[in-house]
Amino acid sequence: MGVIERKEREREEMRQRIMNAARHLFLEQGFEKTSIRGIAEAIEYSPATIYLYYKDKNELLFALHEEAFLKMMAELSKVAAVKDPFERLIEMGNQYIKYALENPELYDLMFIMTAPMETLACRDEIWEDGMKSFCLLQAVVGQCVEAGYFEHDLDIETASLTIWSYMHGLVTIYLKNRMNMFGDDKQVERMSASYTLFIEMIRKGLKE
Amino acid sequence: MGVIERKEREREEMRQRIMNAARHLFLEQGFEKTSIRGIAEAIEYSPATIYLYYKDKNELLFALHEEAFLKMMAELSKVAAVKDPFERLIEMGNQYIKYALENPELYDLMFIMTAPMETLACRDEIWEDGMKSFCLLQAVVGQCVEAGYFEHDLDIETASLTIWSYMHGLVTIYLKNRMNMFGDDKQVERMSASYTLFIEMIRKGLKE
DNA sequence: CAAATATACTGAACAGTGTTTAGTGAAAAC
DNA sequence: GTTTTCACTAAACACTGTTCAGTATATTTG
Known part of the structure; x- marks a missing residue:
């Protein structure tokens, strides 16, 4: 039956x-x-x-949070098409910013709100979605080391956390309206300028 | 009378x-x-x-937000005692991290929650507290340029935004429990390691 | 096929939230 | 001494997430 x-x-x-x-x-x-x-x-x-x-609203938010990660991972995975590892890293950052700005509510759910994380905490599971996308970044950073862009004894995990921190900080300052302190409408331009500077910083700062 | x-x-x-x-x-x-x-x-x-x-709860939150900025500015201003500009910048970052970790709720209010910002928006005022503390950072970055640590034609505003983005990203990833994806209790160590790397990155990446 | 059981669903309630409004009692002004 | 002003509040409004007893239907059993 x-x-x-x-x-x-x-x-x-x-x-x-x-x-x-x-x-x-x-x-x-x-x-x-x-x-x-x-x-x-x-x-x-x-x-x-x-x-x-x-079970509760948090579990519903967690389910949405998982969906949002699938979507972001799909976007970020597209950078595999870029041949050069450093160019790939740059493009990955661009895609990350693009995703955040196009899906502000989802970004909040994924990286800022604590509610969906509580579902994880009470099941005492690890944050796999976060880890998976962090691994995507780590892989590209590793490839930059292999290609000689970054020093060979670079701590890939630490470097990836540093890059992610910057990216996350930049987009959240913008998304949470903290960039309107500048009092103009050049917020996105400021983000671009900062990202360009950051790329040069890691190019020069992490090289052999 | x-x-x-x-x-x-x-x-x-x-x-x-x-x-x-x-x-x-x-x-x-x-x-x-x-x-x-x-x-x-x-x-x-x-x-x-x-x-x-x-007027409403947002206005109350905004008042607390202002208090929190006074407190943070007092902490950050203490770095004036450090003679060397680059050392001063490093210490400012340490103080920023310290403040965030010791006052997570206030940090949320200051830099993450949108509620207190709505009070500003409906008065259409600018975010002065944010601007003031950003100027503190800009000043130290400017002194690093003057002292020859950073290239002389560095865009100070962009560089400061980049540094702040990193600092903000790092502490929010931690405060919003996203670092427990590593599944150990070495979260603060990871932050330290990242900050150390970041300092070397800007030392090498922004120099003349 | 009829009776018993299992299941899906809901109305109503509980305990809370931010906010508004009509009304009261005391102090100040005349 | 009367009137006006003003600080204050009880009660209500329109919400919120969540729970639970009860019902109506579908499935299984005798």
Whole structure:
């Protein structure tokens, strides 16, 4: 009897329906204004039903957070097409900035909000999505070492953390409106100028 | 008749009483768990009273945000004692990291939360506190140029933004628990290692 | 096929949130 | 002494995440 298989399938469909509504509302009106009740209304079910499919709001956010990582990893992986390792690193940074600016809410979910991380904490699991994308960066940094762009005894993990820190800092300063202290509309230009300087800094600063 | 003077004084006292309670609860139990009702209870007044002294919660957060900047600026200004400009820059970074790790909630308020910034936006004012502390950094970077540590035609604003981005990125990755992806308890060591590398990067990467 | 069981779902409630408003009691002004 | 002003509050409004008893339907069992 395929009844339990069908039930399992129906369950997965419902989870998808909830996720679709959540993603939609989340991207449309931001996290702060998206409520369980709102999601419930969108799928025409009672708010309580959502709790039959997701433990709490954090788990729902965590699921969205995972989706967002798949999306970003897909974007970042495209840089494999760039032959030269250092050029590849530069392009990876560009893609990272592009993703952050085009998906500010998702970026928040992935790297700033603590709520989705609590789901991880209470299951005491490690943050695999973060680690996977960090490994993508580490790989390219490693290739830059191999190609002789960076000194051969460079600590790849430390260097990658340093590069990521810079990238993350730059985009969050912008996304969290801290760059409007300059009082003009040249914020994106400032980011570009900074990124260009940073590239020169690592080119000169990490070489043999 | 000194009655209006007394009233003004009493008003300021009340504002201080509210701020003290807000600061206390905020630092004790974090932003998320601090409510207007909680603050009201702490000062033994009705929640509605708070709205006679502060427009809304954002304005209260903004006032705390200003306090936090005064505190940080005091810490950062201490580096003036360091004679050598480049050593001064290094020490400024250390102080910045120290402040962030010792005051995570305040750091959030100052550089991550958008709520206090909305008070600025609806008054359409500029973010002066941010600009002032950025100028502190710019000054030291400028002194590094003068002392010959950095190339003479360096764009000081861009270089400062780049340095701040790195510092901000590093501490927020840590504060927002994204460094537990490494799955060990060497998070602070990793930060130190990264900061050391970054210093060498700017020493070599920005020099003449 | 009928009775018993399992399952999916919901209405209503709980305990909280920020904020507004009508109304009260005391102090200040006349 | 009367009127006005002003600080203050109780209560309500419109929300929030979450839980739980109860129901209606689908499935399994006798």
